[in-house]
Amino acid sequence: MTAPKTTIAEKLQTKFDSLTRAERQLANSLLDNYPVSGLASITTVAQNADVSTPTVARMVQKLGFKGYPEFQRALRDELEARISNPIAKHDNWATTAPETHILNRFADAVIQNMRQTLGQLDPDEFDGACAMLADKERCVYIVGGRITRALADYMFTHLQVAREGVSMIPSNSNTWPHYVLDMKAGDVLVVFDIRRYEHDILRLAELAKERGVEIILFTDQWSSPVSKFAIYRFNCRIEVPSAWDSSTATLLIVETMIACVQDRTWNITSDRMEELEKLFDRTRLFRKFI
């Protein structure tokens, strides 16, 4: 076969950007548990996606099919090729790469982690932590361990844009006393601590707590000992088919939290972002002359 025939899934993904709101909703619904979900009647498909029947009819035409029946036939043909020929093709990962490919296994595990993490997460606690981080009266300190330093750094970079008074506590624990010195009651310390919990971090948390600092903890399902000092604790699932752990679920929560904080402080954040853009422009201009 010379012409690489594109699957409907690929078509949906490629054209996703050019789809309208209702159509995207439909595309997502179709891709959820693809391709079986597309084999029901047009009415059922529409109901599952919470859109009207005509939306389905229109979208399949947009994808290049004459009508819904033709679309379904294509879907069936695809399925037939996939089932009767389980190993052969390798063109599209999502539909044809072997189940055992590490991408598949890893993605499976990560999704599982995300689901469990979100399932256990208390939205009220989440909102509480966001409110605390959005409170401009409180200074925010962020610290991470050997592995989680990257997550801490990520959060720092983004929070720093959203509001003022955010500090990253560096890895070198010798400098930590300087930071503790500045902490005052009501300030917030965000701690990342996942297994192989680090003793230094526990000590830091203890010191901070003594000064009346509120601690937000990101940890794994087994909970870092820091939790006894924390006001909010988020347990993220981290297990994957690998010799070490995954940070994806944690990053998801961190990103969502940043988005939430940014929402709450939007009037300030938008100004800061604008100003930041200007500063970048000036830096660039500056460089040109060097």
Next chain:
Amino acid sequence: MTAPKTTIAEKLQTKFDSLTRAERQLANSLLDNYPVSGLASITTVAQNADVSTPTVARMVQKLGFKGYPEFQRALRDELEARISNPIAKHDNWATTAPETHILNRFADAVIQNMRQTLGQLDPDEFDGACAMLADKERCVYIVGGRITRALADYMFTHLQVAREGVSMIPSNSNTWPHYVLDMKAGDVLVVFDIRRYEHDILRLAELAKERGVEIILFTDQWSSPVSKFAIYRFNCRIEVPSAWDSSTATLLIVETMIACVQDRTWNITSDRMEELEKLFDRTRLFRKFI
């Protein structure tokens, strides 16, 4: 459901003896490339089996279904159980929070990003990049931009455990020439560059390329200009309901890649990890005496 549900295929086989001539013909046609052949309309199924439509209708009733639609639904359900999309269905992420809570909206978007990222990713390219990173003859350099620095750092921390000869190129571009000086043909440079592409990084990539360094690029769907120097490029989806972008999909690919490299270098990696553990222990012991 506790009772072991018999598949339609089983039912057909069990009841085969009690079926009539035309019905057996139909049953054979259905079992031939099962279950896809049963997903077409009753008319099509009848034609494929060279029997009349009523024969089909009667047989499905004989099998215990109320009518043809019910029979088809059972087939679809069976298929669903058999094929499950790696990025499974999202029913409710944060079950205790409303659908519109940012946790749910964000999770939706992130899943969508992962799905699209994985859908567009070529497994061969992925494997190729892993092989390159696992090749101990090549030194590996990793660089990230303002936002992606955290990802670069994360990859560095993990790759450093898996193999030797891994360097992190720091943010301060003034020091970059020192690193370029050490790069030799065949080395690998992993570049993270997502929108608001950074000019300095482009220059670095160009310099590296000139020295015969192979470049692996992680970028967004719009592709950083670095791609013209890259041998492997991974486009990750980054859009979320927020003022800036998500790194979750990128992290997923990075983590999977780390796991894959670790697999390939396992004989070396396991030794290194063991040694690392010992070093940690000794450091801890050391501290106790201070």
Next chain:
DNA sequence: AAATTTCTGTAAAATATGTTGCAAGAACGA
């Protein structure tokens, strides 16, 4: 803020699908 364009759902028309009654035909036993 008004106007234009685009999108989306309701409702009705067109079409295909699924079901049932009936008569012709095949199979089987006497």
Next chain:
DNA sequence: TCGTTCTTGCAACATATTTTACAGAAATTT
């Protein structure tokens, strides 16, 4: 061979599906 019983397909009917037309809503542009 005949008669009985069971099977099968045709055709009409009922039902569900798919499509089209249209108007209100939403988004976008001017």
